Amino acid sequence: MEAQGAGPITRLTILQGMSPKLRVTPADIDAQAVRSCIKPVRAVGSRAVTTIEGLSAGGSHPVQRAWSEFDVVQCGFCQPGQIMAAAAL
Numbered sequence: 001m002e003a004q005g006a007g008p009i010t011r012l013t014i015l016q017g018m019s020p021k022l023r024v025t026p027a028d029i030d031a032q033a034v035r036s037c038i039k040p041v042r043a044v045g046s047r048a049v050t051t052i053e054g055l056s057a058g059g060s061h062p063v064q065r066a067w068s069e070f071d072v073v074q075c076g077f078c079q080p081g082q083i084m085a086a087a088a089l
Contacts, residue, residue, distance in 0.1 A: 012037040013081035015050040015088050033088035035081075052080035055087060063087045 016039070017031040036051075055061045059068065063086045066072070067079075074082060 013052075013084040014039075015048075015055075015084055016044060017047040031088055033081075033085040050084075052084055055084070061087060 012035050013033050014036045015031055016034050056064060059065065063083055067083060073079070
């Protein structure tokens with residue numbers, strides 16, 4: 001995909017600086033959703049990186065549960081990035 005270098009592909013969204021858990025701690029305050037397609041690995045350093053697969057076991061994260069409960073169905077291509085962006089809030 002040619003456009004990936006510009007960062008519009010939401011499915012490539014990761015959480016940088018937030019460990020995968022259900023409770024946010026003070027260490028997670030700096031966590032941010034970033035597009036992995038434009039984030040060089042060296043820029044991540046020693047910060048935690050969480051992908052949609054690592055957000056929770058079996059879709060148990062509150063955002064994933066709400067997505068399902070309220071039928072916030074989007075295309076399967078961009079939905080993971082939208083969930084990751086919401087989880088970073």
